[in-house]
Amino acid sequence: MSGKKKWRLAGWLVGLGLLAAGTAQAQTVLPDEQVSEWMACLSKGEEALVYPEQYRATKSGGFVRVKLSFEHADRRPTVEVLSRALPEGMLDLVRSYLKQYRLPCLPAGKTAVAVQEFSFSPYGPQDVSWSAARGVSDLKSEKARSCLRTPPDRVRPSWGFDLASRVKQKNYGNLLLRLRFETADGPPQVKVVYDSAPANFRQSVLDYVGKYRMPCLAAGDEPITAEQQFHIDNTGKGRVTVLKDLDLLQFLGAIKDLDKQTANFDLNTMACPFQLQWVAGMPIEKNRVGEVGERNLNRIELLAWLSGLSLNVPAETMEQLLGQSMLISVPCGEVKLGE
Structure with a gap:
């Protein structure tokens, strides 16, 4: 082979x-949510993509992966072939099919990029199959890292000191938060994605992230969304898997x-x-x-x-x-x- x-x-x-580890935290800047929203309105037209009869006798198949760049809501995308292993005639059919694509909810002045794969096979349950047009997000990681301002101190959970409260607490817990920054001088909108942490730990963290700021966001900039996870180890052993x-x-x-x-x-x-x-x-x-x-x-x-x-x-x-x-x-x- x-x-x-x-x-x-x-x-x-x-x-x-x-x-060896104690209380840990990690932050990840998320892809621009608007890319997924734009791709959800993709219009593919009415012309179907079918297996070409001239290749059926020779049982020819093939695969192509393309990059689609949308720059206008009412125009077809620019197509770039990323990888291909199929006859030229099949590639021509894919290109013709993609000419129907439109992205009607794309705002003026914006560009959306997607990747899509197409497969031709006379032996499978479907002669032609393809993946969804998957939007490619432009991560704002570098901007967020250099811009984000956090409190000078660390998270300080208000633990209970009596034995009964310590016994009731879980050995391990996590608090996963989604933070959305819309203004330069305001606190982020905070959404709890997952919560298995003790209540006193949770409130301390929420108070802490409420002091975060993203001062480089200018008026009219798209919001920056990030996720931050806080992990608690209540074993006292100082070791986690x-x-x-x-x-x-x-x-x-x-x-x-x-x-x-x-x-x-x-x-x-x-x-x-x-x-x-x-x-x-x-x-x-x-x-x-x-x-x-x-x-x-x-x-x-x-x-x-x-x-x-x-x-x-x-x-x-x-x-x-x-x-x-x-x-x-x-x-x-x-x-x-x-x-």
């Missing part, structure tokens, strides 16, 4: 270790219900080998998955798939791992599951 690896995975055990860096094969072997997953990824089209940073969020919310080094739009679907996988660990262990990150080393080859 020209040196390509094809993986069909059984169960592996996740590599976990121990690391942490994630280790893994290669992709080991990582997938540690996933819950892997045998129920369906996936088909050609890593050779993604500038392999490469590394990803994976931040545990499931089942509370989707995992955060980012690229180490230069961004490559050919990896969009792989990252989206990895964001929805859950580790095969007990709920109490997941409370310790929530928000922790690991490096996943991705080699060349193919990943095929559920076939």
Whole structure:
């Protein structure tokens, strides 16, 4: 198979270790929420994309991944081919089909970028299949990091000192907050995404983040949304279970219900080998998955798939791992599951 690896995975055990830690917190700037809103109004026209009859006799198939750039609400997108393995005639059909696309809710002066994949196969249940046009967000991470102002002191939970109150408290807890900054001098809007923390810890954190400011936001700027997770360890042992860096094969072997997953990824089209940073969020919310080094739009679907996988660990262990990150080393080859 020209040196390509094809993986069909059984169960592996996740590599976990121990690391000294106390109360921890992590903050992540979220993608621009408007990108998803814009893509939700995508109009695809009425012309269907069908398998071309001239290729049926030769049983020809193929795959193409494209980048779509929308600059006007009432005009078709600019199409850039990111990766392809199909005859020119099939590519012409895809290009013709994409000419119908419009993004009617795109504001004037804005640009939206998306990635979409198309597959042609005379052997599958569908002759032609394609993924959703997945919007590519422009993260405002650098601006937020340099701009965000936090209180000079640390979070100081008001613990109960009597034995009874200490016994009732959980060993581990997490408070996950979504912060939305709309003005330069005002506090963020705070939404509690997940809460398994003691009440006295929770209020101390809410008071603390209420003092955050984003002074570089000018009038008319789009809001900046971030998530921050606060983790509490009430064991007194000063040690928590942490994630280790893994290669992709080991990582997938540690996933819950892997045998129920369906996936088909050609890593050779993604500038392999490469590394990803994976931040545990499931089942509370989707995992955060980012690229180490230069961004490559050919990896969009792989990252989206990895964001929805859950580790095969007990709920109490997941409370310790929530928000922790690991490096996943991705080699060349193919990943095929559920076939």
